Amino acid sequence: MHLGLIGYGTIARALMPVLAQEQAMPARLTVLARAGREAEAQAAFPRATIVTDAAALIAAQPDLVAECAGQAAVAAHVAPVLRAGLNCIVVSIGALADPALHDTLRAAARDGGARIILPAGAVGGIDILSALRPSGFDSVVYTGRKPPRAWAGSPAEALMDLDALTAETVFFTGTARDAALQYPKNANVAATVALAGAGLDKTEVRLIADPSISANVHEVTVRAGAGEFHIRITGHPSPDNPRTSLTTVYSLAREILNQTREVAI
Numbered sequence: 671m672h673l674g675l676i677g678y679g680t681i682a683r684a685l686m687p688v689l690a691q692e693q694a695m696p697a698r699l700t701v702l703a704r705a706g707r708e709a710e711a712q713a714a715f716p717r718a719t720i721v722t723d724a725a726a727l728i729a730a731q732p733d734l735v736a737e738c739a740g741q742a743a744v745a746a747h748v749a750p751v752l753r754a755g756l757n758c759i760v761v762s763i764g765a766l767a768d769p770a771l772h773d774t775l776r777a778a779a780r781d782g783g784a785r786i787i788l789p790a791g792a793v794g795g796i797d798i799l800s801a802l803r804p805s806g807f808d809s810v811v812y813t814g815r816k817p818p819r820a821w822a823g824s825p826a827e828a829l830m831d832l833d834a835l836t837a838e839t840v841f842f843t844g845t846a847r848d849a850a851l852q853y854p855k856n857a858n859v860a861a862t863v864a865l866a867g868a869g870l871d872k873t874e875v876r877l878i879a880d881p882s883i884s885a886n887v888h889e890v891t892v893r894a895g896a897g898e899f900h901i902r903i904t905g906h907p908s909p910d911n912p913r914t915s916l917t918t919v920y921s922l923a924r925e926i927l928n929q930t931r932e933v934a935i
């Protein structure tokens with residue numbers, strides 16, 4: 671397989687050993703890096719072809735593209751990739767909380783006859799959540815619980831003294847749409863749960879700073895017409911980027927394997 675990667679950071683780098691372990695190393699790699707970062711990208715991926723725009727990525731004709739770069743990269747590169755007929759896995763799903771970008775990408779996918787593939791990422795239970803959608807939802811609640819320091823740099827910092835917390839503190843309750851707007855750096859999971867299930871306006875989000883934990887904990891509680899479930903995932907932080915859970919890397923690898931193997935599960 672010829673894999674196109676947008677981004678060469680924590681997720682992209684950690685992906686390769688997982689694919690190697692699964693005997694699924696891409697035969698060819700093309701990596702889209704920002705202009706001026708070519709040498710850095712080449713050092714991270716010595717046998718890859720490095721390009722700096724979507725046109726060059728498309729010209730390289732990869733079989734599949736995976737975005738693991740961030741919301742700005744989704745906005746800049748994914749539409750032309752889809753329009754060229756290339757399926758694209760989008761890891762920075764929070765970008766799709768912007769309805770205009772979401773519409774643009776869907777139109778590009780339709781025009782190109784391509785698919786936008788959204789992995790579960792850091793969270794889980796997305797299979798049953800998405801499957802139960804036609805049965806209707808009474809409620810979908812996503813709770814994101816992180817150690818206080820993990821919320822540094824977000825609006826939570828203005829609401830409390832993160833370093834002085836001694837008990838768990840719920841600092842945001844609202845819709846997934848508001849969560850994605852107010853906490854864009856943490857928008858991926860809320861957007862994933864919302865897009866798979868009840869939508870951005872009918873998915874409740876609770877964000878919690880919890881001094882008693884050292885890893886990120888995601889909980890999804892669903893009451894649907896055809897069943898109910900509760901799932902709790904403790905993601906181990908990636909050693910290179912504590913904000914990225916290792917589970918995201920494995921989820922992306924699974925999505926790539928499902929696109930290429932005889933059996934998709």
Ligand SMILES: NC(=O)c1ccc[n+]([C@@H]2O[C@H](COP(=O)([O-])OP(=O)(O)OC[C@H]3O[C@@H](n4cnc5c(N)ncnc54)[C@H](O)[C@@H]3O)[C@@H](O)[C@H]2O)c1
Binds near residue numbers: 676682741
């Ligand atoms: N779906 C999920 O559950 C989930 C979980 C964790 C992270 N993510 C998303 O994955 C993204 C990548 O995570 P990471 O830990 O690998 O981040 P990282 O910061 O380690 O790497 C990001 C990479 O993208 C590149 N990049 C940034 N902007 C770009 C642009 N406009 N064009 C091209 N390349 C660009 C950077 O140079 C870097 O190589 C995050 O931004 C986040 O949105 C999603």
